[in-house]
Amino acid sequence: MAPQILNGVDPTALIAPGAAIADGAMIGAGCRIGPFCTVGPEVVLEEGVELVSHVVVEGATRIGAGTKVLPFASIGTPPQDLKYKGEPTRCEVGPKCLIREGVTIHRASVGGGGVTKVGAGCMLMAQAHVAHDCLLGDGVILANNVMLGGHVLVGDGAFIGGGAAVHQTVRIGRLAMVSGLAGVTNDIPPFGYVFGLPARLVGFNKIGLLRRGASRDQLRTLRLANNLLFKDPGEFAAKVEQVATRWPDEPLVQEVIAFVRDMTRRRQLVRPGRMAAPELGGVDEENGEGA
The missing domain is CATH 1.20.1180.10 (Udp N-acetylglucosamine O-acyltransferase, C-terminal domain)
Structure with missing residues (x-):
């Protein structure tokens, strides 16, 4: 017989003293929630998710199995969109992702598809920002302090270097590479390598x-x-x-x-x-x- 789940929290989950788990949250088997984390009532944490400490997860947010989130990250908080009035939108993070310190991932606005999504196996380094309605494919890497504006699409395996800023509604193709500190205001084709401010196409991601x-x-x-x-x-x-x-x-x-x-x-x-x-x-x- 499967273990009984009380209040949506699997009995094998480890929740530290000081963590705040709202009624209605679904916490899967083997999850680890460290001290001073806050988990909202609509949140779903799949099997083996780890919130190390001081992590905030709210809204209709689902985090995939085996993902690890480090301190002071916030996932599923409202979009920075003046038109947003609290409408129901979602945020999804795929399995086996690594979300480093201070990362922010906002849930969607009503002007997009209703979901902000990070694919499987992604690595978001410290202080990276994923704005509302962004869609990241699998295996995407955002280096430190990357800033994605709203509605940005990032293809599988793309790499965006530290401090790069990507304008809203930009598309970045599969396996594209963006240099550090680049300012991206236009679409980058698959495999393209861009450099500079404003970013210019200077080659392709041969090594990738x-x-x-x-x-x-x-x-x-x-x-x-x-x-x-x-x-x-x-x-x-x-x-x-x-x-x-x-x-x-x-x-x-x-x-x-x-x-x-x-x-x-x-x-x-x-x-x-x-x-x-x-x-x-x-x-x-x-x-x-x-x-």
């Missing part, structure tokens, strides 16, 4: 692609396609069609083309720029730092 199984031939093709799209002269729409038809069977190239053609976009593409070093990029996935 190699670590995920891309071949050297695929990288050479992607380089040719990127040069044609973003460096060669000519009318951009015509270059998009040329690239799409030249490499119809190359999935990495077609992923970039699909991103560029997405008519739901609300911002222009990031502009190409120059950088002294050749294509940097990649992420040291053991410590979350740029390679």
